[in-house]
Amino acid sequence: MNRRRYQFQGTFGLGGRTTYYVKKLLTINIAIFVLQLFILLFFGERGAHLFNQTFGFAPDLFLKKYYLWQPLTYMFLHGSIMHLIFNMFALWMFGPEIEKYLGSKKFLTYYLVCGVGAVFFHFLAHLNSINNSISPQNQAIVVGASGAIFGLFGAHAYYFGNRMWMLIFPPIPVKARTLVIIMCIIELYYVLTQPGSPIAHLAHLGGLIVGLFCLYFWIDRRKPPSIKNMLDKWRVKRLRKKFHVIRGSDVELNDDDYKWN
Secondary structure: OOOOOOOEOOOOOOOOOOEHHHHHHHHHHHHHHHHHHHHHHHHHHHHHHHHHHHHOEOHHHHHHOOOOOHHHHHHHOOOOHHHHHHHHHHHHHHHHHHHHHHOHHHHHHHHHHHHHHHHHHHHHHOHHHHHOOOOHHHOOOEOOOHHHHHHHHHHHHHHOOOOEEEOOOOOOEEEHHHHHHHHHHHHHHHHHHOOOOOOOHHHHHHHHHHHHHHHHHHHOOOOOOOHHHHHHHHHHHHHHOOOOOOOHHHOOOOHHHOOOO
């Protein structure tokens, strides 16, 4: 039963052909990075900083000057060529299969929601610096699609969690779900041990958390478990410990064990 429709173009990608919105997102991200390079070349570092401050996510400008477009535009800017390559490679690798599974429109919505949700995790974590009136020039500007990409990682683990991946180092096979859990642990470690890191690790976790929340409650339309259901499951689990179930194949019965009426 093909319950999800999708558009596709191209002939490459992990999930088969490069899908419609994956191709559009790749094109937009690369084009904007080229624009960033031109601005740096012709207007210098000051012009590049002004551009990033306007369209990246600057918490102070977003809150006090109402730059309300920043939670959306920041994910199309990147800080370096390696930053761009990593994110676009991950989008090309994981995006097509997820777009085919969800459908093109839902995929695009999911991608953008993960990116916006990721930066709001970062925003909430930096409210203290905003309230302390730290100047916008001294505040870190968030750029990059990493939050949305981590949302794709979460979707891959959610729908294809038992798929095996071969690590480069160490060269061992690992389930996709296990690999994503390891990535989350690493990101959480950096959040707790390097709060001043130039990498927005909390935004990465935020994109994945928001993505899983959307998949569970919006796309799959599952209802949150009620207290009654949770108590019922706990009672059943408790009762199972009091009984020892013996399958018929585990016991051999003699003729004396049968009673005839």
